[in-house]
Amino acid sequence: MQSAIEKKKFLEQKVQPDSLTPAEHQLVEAYDNFILHFPEDKETAAVLANAGALYYNKHDFTNALKYFNTLIRRFPGSPEISTAQFNVMESYFGRHDFVSAEIAAKRLLAAPTASKKLKEKARRRLAESIYLHAETIARQNNHLKAAQEFRRVVEEVPDARFADLALFQAAIQYDLAKEYNRAIEAYQYLINSYPKSKHYLDAINNIAIDYGELKEYQRAANMYEKLADEHPDSAKAQDALYNASYFFVQAQDWKNAIRVNRKYVNRYPHAPDAENMFYDIAGFYLKLDDLDNANKIYGEFTTRYPNSPRSVETFYRRGEYYLNKGMFKNALHEFEQATAKNEDLKRKGLPTNDFYAAEALFQQSEIEYRDYAAIRFTLKEMKSAQQRKKELLQKLINQYTQVAAYGTIRLYQASYNIGKTYEEFARTWANQQIPPMDETQKVVFLSKLNQTSGKLYEKAFASYKNTLKVLRKLVDNYQQTPPDSIKESGRVAPEDSTVRVANRWINLTGEKVSEMLYRIAELNYESIERLLNAPIPSELDEVAVLEYRHQVLQRAVKPVVQQILTAHFRNLSEADSLQLHNIWVDRSKKKITLILNIQPKQYRQLCFDTFETYKKKYQTYKRIMLTGTEEEQESALTLAGELLNLIELFKGYATEMDTCYQDAVTKMSGTFFAPEAKQRSFAEYVNTTHELATRLKTAADSCRIMKDYFSVKFQEDERTTYEDAMFTYSDNYISLKETALELCKNVYQFKKQNNLSDVLFAKVATLMIELDPNNYAQEFQLPLKEYEIASDTTWKVTLKPEEEWTLGQIDDENWKFAIAIVDTNDDGTVFSKLAIPSLYYPVSIDTQKISVEDSTTYADVSPDTTTDTTKVTIPQVAKGPKRYSELYFLKNLALEMLPVTATLYLECDDNSEVFINGIKVFSEDSDTLGWGQVFETDVLEFLTEGRNVVALHLWDQDLSGKGARWLLRTKGIEKETLGKKEAQIAQQETLSYRKIVDMIFNRHRIPAS
Missing domain, CATH: 1.20.190 (Delta-Endotoxin; domain 1)
Structure with missing residues (x-):
């Protein structure tokens, strides 16, 4: 609310309207023309608002009201309505029409579309309008009506910031109208409701005066005493206490008169009237017929006021x-x-x-x-x-x-x-x-x-x-x-x-x-x-328990951890700004380190527990699919789904674990912590990643074996359960492998981004290469060794294989080493370019007949005589082979490397099917097939590091006897090379770590001179 002086100026001098400029006159004419010609147009509301605003800003409230009121009356649903209502209220207030301003304010308060901010302004204007209208009435000496109007400020807007002033003015107007009881009621309301008001003490004083006017002396005395106890001004408090004594005497309340006089004398022993006040106490005791106390007062009178400090x-x-x-x-x-x-x-x-x-x-x-x-x-x-x-x-x-x-x-x-x-x-x-x-x-x-x-x-x-x-x-x-004596002295002063x-x-x-x-x-x-x-609900199964623990970590533990960390970091920050070094700062550092590891360790354990749950269910599924009843196998689909679900759960938990570890390492990278704290946290992160990824890879390898096994079983017997098992193990293999790789990639990316090192990372790098050699061999600069494995006479062949022959389970006596058929014709194929022979079943030899015209020769090149089929010296030439409609070839390959690419080139006479480790990887049986057609097939996914069994089934439909020839081109990483790379990375990580250690321990070392 304005001060009294500001209000006086406000009421005596209204703001005069400013004149419109020529341009503004033209704008108003344009507005008026638009309104005249388009009275119902939706844009008219905005035009009315703009025209009103123009006059309002010029303090021409009368013209402004013309437009605003028209807008409100004709466009009640306009978006401009609330602003218009507000401007109407302000315009009435601006031209000192406080009654109309009050009405406008109430309308704005009742408007459903008005914002909270506008309504708050309306409430303020409502209180001000009522107050200023009351002042207008008061200047007309209509005191009773003015008092009622001032009183209405509090009734209409109880929380108005000048409500206490309004009550005080109401009471004053009641006093001027000699309505003392009503004045007392208003003052008392002020005292009870606004004890911190600057009018509080004046209200108490005026109540006492009014009670005096009403001859209620006891109450007048009580109010004066209250004023004396609460007034900070000693002189006014003294007057009030004196008046309290006076009115207690008028009320003939001698005990309270004694008490107040003692209070007065004790408070003001050197006041001019203190002696009289003290002396009067004796008289009051006499009024009570208490002679003993009266005499004591007289006795004390001469020695009452010692003034020494x-x-x-x-x-x-x-x-x-x-x-x-x-x-x-x-x-x-x-x-x-x-x-x-x-x-x-x-x-x-x-x-x-x-x-x-x-x-x-x-x-x-x-x-x-x-x-x-x-x-x-x-x-x-x-x-x-x-x-x-x-x-x-x-x-x-x-x-x-x-x-x-x-x-x-x-x-x-x-x-x-x-x-x-x-x-x-x-x-x-x-x-x-x-x-x-x-x-x-x-x-x-x-x-x-x-x-x-x-x-x-x-x-x-x-x-x-x-x-x-x-x-x-x-x-x-x-x-x-410092003291002057020290300034003038040449002596060293002791500590003050x-x-x-x-x-x-x-x-x-x-x-x-x-x-x-x-x-x-x-x-x-x-x-x-x-x-x-906290106890885990007993009704939850083992998978639900895992998710329950995750929810506890995510929803309950995480917010608490963040709250604690924020508080401890605040301690470090405050200590830094205030230059504090004490045990509590050190404890906060230790606590931060401890708390930062809570979530990573909890998620680490959750990951391990999830994996162990997966292993148990995996073993159950494996047992059912290998030895279970048909009914168990058919119902194993639910268990298969649980396995994939557990892998997905693991992925989610592992992601949270990564985030927590990375957050911990990042937070310990600040200036408040020594570098070794960050290093320890990162080392634990790497170790955990390696442990989990290793377990996942082992599980994936197991799934690969079982996938291959059931692929073979499904080839033999197309049972639905075998197919389900094959796809289940395949999905598990892919998911486990991807999850293991993702774990390793996350720690690797974080390591690169933050320039971190740890010796164990070398094993993580090896895992990454093993899991995805095609990408990470190049990333870690590993050379690939190229191999070409061609058909030769180390292959074995038979006419009647055993049942499990594609898996290498054979009787050696039933199998013979294949012979090589050297074709000197250049047919443009890869086989001709590399002079790779085809293979056939061994033939009998006739030393008397040699056909030199035949471009195809047959050689007995057993493993004991030669291993080079590109340079064949034939001591004996076959008289001509016997033709076979079906041949079965077998070869054991030992790949001492990690294959990265593998392509099989195959030329057969005529139809064929190829198996690797029992799995059919190639099959062609068209009637149009024959010699001269070369097939190229990617077989990488079927090869494994170490022993592989390659089997070829050949149908010679036209008995042309050309056999089959093949070439396996592969690129891979040799185990020895991989081991050397791991050692190299470990050495690099060790050197990087030593640099960190040197930085820690040598940063404050003084160089030798």
Whole structure:
């Protein structure tokens, strides 16, 4: 609300409208033409609003209202309506039409489309309009009506910021109308509702005057005494107390007259009328026929008012004596007398004794602090104990503040004790007795308890921090102005005792600043343990238990961890800004390291447990598919789904684990932590990744074996259960392998981005190469060895194979080494270019007949005679082979490498099917097939490192006897090469780690001269 002067100017001088510029006149004409020609157009509302705003900004409220009111009347649904209503209210207010402004404000408040902000402005204008209208009426000397109007401000807008002023003006107008009872009611309303109003004391005073006018002397006396007790102005308080005595005498209330006179004499012993007031007490006792007390008053009269400052010290010494005797009640009384006496002297303008007043108040506070600290919040007396402690808290804060204000040597300890008092309350609240309840209720209860405790510790922290800053500044100022004697002396001055005492409390306060933040951070630490150790519902199965644990980590533990970390980091930040170094800062660093590892370790364990659950279900599924009944195998689809679900769960948990580890390493990369802390965390991250990825790869390899097994079984017997098993193991193999690779990739990317190192990463790199050699051989600069394995006479052949022949399970006596057929014709195929022979079943030899015309020769090149089929010297030439309609070839390949690519080239006479490790990888049986057609097939996914069995079934439909020839081209990583690369990476990681260690331990080393 405006000040009285501003209001007066506002009412006496209205704002004059500004003239429109020529351009603005033209704009108004354009607006008017648009409105005239398009009265119903939807754009007309905006035009009316713009025209009104133009006049409003020129303070031409009359013309502005013309447009705004038209807008409101004709376009009630316009988006401009709320602004228009607001501008109407402001326009009426601007031209001092407060009645209309009030009406407009109420309409705006009732408008459903008006924003909260506009309604708040309307409420303010409503109160102002009523108030200013009341002033207008008051100037017309219509006091009763003016009083009612002022009173209406509070009725219409109870929370108006000048509601107390409105009540005060209403009461004054009632006084002018001689309506004293109504005036008293208004004043009393003000006192009860607005105790902090600047009119509060004047209201009490006016009530007393009104009661006097009504001849209600007892009430008049009570109000004057209340005013005397509450008025900060000593002179006015003295007058009020004097008036209280006067009206008690008028009411013939002698006991209260005695009491008030004693109060007056005690408060104002040197007042001009103090002697008369004291003397009157005896007269009042006489009115009560109490001669003994009257005589005492007379006896005391001559010795009543000692004015020496030593009287303060006298009270303090008496209190000190009682304190040493353990008579605390008596001591408290004397200390209170000392401070009261000093305040009494101060009020009189006489010399005071602030030193002993400070000592007395400090000792009084220390005694009361013992009682305060002894209060505990037990179930039996919880509410009463809390109330007592709250009251003592406020009292002690006020007293320690007053001690500090005296400016004596006690300033430093008293300032510290303010924080200590807040801290004691917070500690008691945090350690209060907890009522019996179940675990769920306890979690909720403790959460609320810790939240409140945190706020209480925040008060202690704020107090300590403020004290630290103030005390440091005081010491700095003190040291900048040393005593004159030191300035003139050439001697080295000993440390000032004031500075020594101050520094002691500054150091203690600094520790408390850090301790409070540490306490705040630690409030919820135990709740993490409770959450992690809380019983898991017994009705959950083992998979549901895993997800339940995940939800606990994600929804319950994670927010608490983040809250604790934020608080501890805040401690480090505050310590850094305030230049604090203490045990609590070090403890926060250790706690951060500990807490940062909680979530990674929990997710690590969850991943391991999920994998173990997967293994158990995997073994169950494997047993069913290998030895179970048909019914069990047919129902195993559910179990198969659970396996894939567990892998998906594992992926999610592993992702969370990665995030937590990376967050931990990142947070420990700041300036608050030594580099080795980050290194330890990263090493654990790498180790965990390696362990999990290794287990996943082993499981994937097992799935690969089982997939191949059931692929063979399905080839033999196309049972649905075999097909389901084949796809289940295939899906598991792919998912496990991808998950293992993703784990490794995440740690690798994080390592590169943050320039980290760890020796164990070499094994992670090896895993990455093994899991995805095609990409990571190049990433880690591994050379690929190329191999070409061609058909030769190390192959075995038979006419009648065993049942499991494609798996290499054969009787050697039933198999012979194949012979090579050398074709010298160049047909342009890869086989001709490399002079790779075809293979056939061994033939009988006739040494008498050799056909030199035949371009195809048959050679007996057993493994004992030659291994090179590209350079054949034929000692004996076959007389011509016997033709076979079906041939079966077999070869064991030992791949001492990790295959990266593998392509099979095949030329057969005529139809054929190829098996690798029992799995059919190629089949062609068209009637048009024949010699000269070369087939190319990617067989990488069917090859394994180590032993492989390659089997070829040939149908020679036209008995041309050309056999079959093949070439396997493969690129791979040799085991020896991979081992060397792992050792190389390990060496690089070791060197990088040593650089970090050198940086840690040598960063402060002074170079040799």
